[in-house]
Structures are given as C-alpha cells and as structure tokens.
Amino acid sequence: MPGYALTIIGTRLGVVVFIATGFVQALPTSYEEAAQIDGANRWQIYWHVVLPLLAPVLFTAAVLLVISVWNDFFFALFLLQGSESATLPLALYQFANSGTYGVRWNLVFANVVLTSVPLLIAYIFLQRRVLAGLTEGGVTG
Template sequence: MSTTTALRRARTRTRTRGGVRYLLLTLFAVPWILVPFWMLLVNSFKTDAESSTLSLSWPHHWNAGANYAAVIHQGSYFTGLRNSLLVAVPTILAVLLFGSMAAWVYARSTSVSLRIAYYGTALSIVLPPAIIPTVYVLTQLGLNGSQLGYMLTIAGTRLGIVVFLATGFVRTLPTNFEEAAELDGASKWQTYRWMIMPMLTPVLATGAVMLVIGVWNDFYFALFLLRDASENTLPLTLYQFANSSVHGMRWNLVFAHVVLTSLPLLLVYAILQRRVLSGLTEGSTTG
C-alpha cells in the first residue's frame, strides 16, 4: 500500500469519525436544546389563548408585534437591559482582570498559604450562596440594597471560575519568558500585561462566556440585594412582569420577554464561541 493511499484512508476515517460526532451531538441537541428553543420562540408569536396550550405548532393568529411591544413598554425591558449592562460589563471585566492576576500568582507561588487560598477561592464554584451573611456584611459596609453592593457580591461569587480555569493554564506555561522579561527590567504589571494576558486569551474568553451566562441570568442575589425598582436587572423585570397580570400567567408575553432577555447572551456566544472549546481544554489542566 502506498503512502498516499494510507493518508487518504486516514483522512477518510477522521472525517467519518468527525461526522459521527456531529451527528450524535445534533441528535442530542434536538430534544434538549432545539425543541425548548422552538417552543419559546413560536409561543412568543401567539395570542394569549393559543400560547396557554404551550404547543409547538405555528400560531393561527400572529400577535408578535403586540407581544414584543407590550414587553418593551409595559415590561420595563429597556430599564432592565440598561441595569443588566451596567452590572454585567464592569463586573465581568473586573473578575477577568483580578481573577487572571490572582491565577498567575497562585500558579507561580510555592507558598502553602497561597495554595490554601487558591483552593478556598476555587471552592466558591461549588459552595451554595449564603445570603444572610452577605446581607450582614453589606449592611456593615453601608452597601446593602445598592447596585455597588450587588456588583461586589456577584464578583466575589464568580471569581473562582476564572481563577480555576486560568491557574491550571498558567501552570502549563514555561517560566522562561517571564524570567527573561524580569532580567530586561520589566515590572510585574508589564510582564502580566504584555506576556501573560495575551496567552490567557482563550481561557479568559471561556471564562467570559461562563460569567456572562451566570451574571446576566442571576436572579437569586438580585431579588434580595436590589431594592429600588429603577435598578432592577432583566431577570427581576421578567419576574415582576410575569406576576403583574391579574388574569393569570400570559405565556406569550413571558416568552417574548425571555427571547429579548436572551438575545445579548446569544450575541456574546456567537462572538466568543470559537475560543470556548480551546479555552476549556487548556484551562482544565490543573497540574
């Protein structure tokens, strides 16, 4: 058998395995992702009576314009969108910055105390949120009920995600470049800014997607920590809008609100999805 023939057969087998994997993923996605998404979308186009059946069929009477207009004008959508952006953007940027800086320190240090601090930070991923101690601390700081207190809480509870992903990745990087930069007189900040951060880009992109999902959809902390209706984020405006009707749940309007709430998430994922898989693969190494 010639080398060319062997290479062709190897490529064919690789393509076949890839096709099988895509087929299996598609079959998995249809019932668990596509069907719920279709139900959400198509029922947001229906009237109250039709949407109450929660079927997958096309609407007999299209009511999309009225539904989405009601969400925007009566559901405080733009207020929630503004507040969600004001909370999510600076919080995520701060978590990515400080989390990656802490990960660099954790990965390079041999200190026992820092190793303990690393495991304590990483444990925040799985530990349940404690709302009563959080309210107590914010009250002592004079931040309870404020948007700043809410942002600090969200940043603290999400920091472990970035630290866990980035620390595992930094540990796999050689120290030669950092040592050379130090010999050339570069400061710690310059080394981090021009060497470490660019190499962490895939991991930070993955962390950004995970953070956007968690921060954007946060309802638990927002319910307890935000008091002023003018500061409500999108999950809170959705909650209040869904419970505001005296005629029961209007599913067509609820679904329309969910669609509009999810649009920014879909946009972020579309932009960053190419880096997500590589970032998860690289950042999962913790040795």
C-alpha cells in the same frame, strides 16, 4: 446597587481565579526562563509573556461570567430594591407575577426569548474565541 455589584464580584471571582490558575500551572516554564535569560524582570515576564498567553482563557472566563451575571436572579431579588434597578430576570419575574387573572405564558415566553437574544448574538460573533479558549491547553505532547 454598589452592594449588589460587590456581591456579584465576590461570588464570581473564584471562577476566574480557578480557570486562570489551572491554565498558568499548565504553561511550560521555558517561556518564563527564556524571558528571564533575556533580562526581563518578573513584571515584564508577566505583562509581555504570561498575560498574552492568558488572553483566550480570560476571554472564556469573561464570557462565562457575563452569562452567569446575565442570568442572576436570587442576588438581584434579595439585594435590589425597586423596579428601576431590576435586572432582566428579575423584571421578567415581576412581569410574570403582575397578572391579575393568572400568568399569560405567551407573553412570559416572548420576554424570555427577547432577554436571551443579546447573549445569542454575542455568542454567534464570538464563538471562535470561546471555543479556542475552552480547548486551549487540551492538547498534550
């Protein structure tokens, strides 16, 4: 399980860095200059100026990562052993292949719907923040 977690972190961290770097480069430097004139050092500028501005972007990146990890199949298939540590897509795959008389598609699709319900509920409650983070910095001028 630790190897699986490290693999997921290593492969997904680049997305967060890519999104955050693009946003930070688009930030005007006047915020940082104003904080520096007020006497803030680099860490104070980061914690009190840049990080609060990054909140919508980091939230959006977190949502994208949760969806990506939730739907992960191949790393789980190769790195997790046994059914007690199986992720939802891997458990669904094992369930679909466990039939002796063929795949019972009605049960498979019922499981697909049930495994996507938690993400759908989370999106319904958090959609405003996701859309705000995606459109942050999209307006120029």
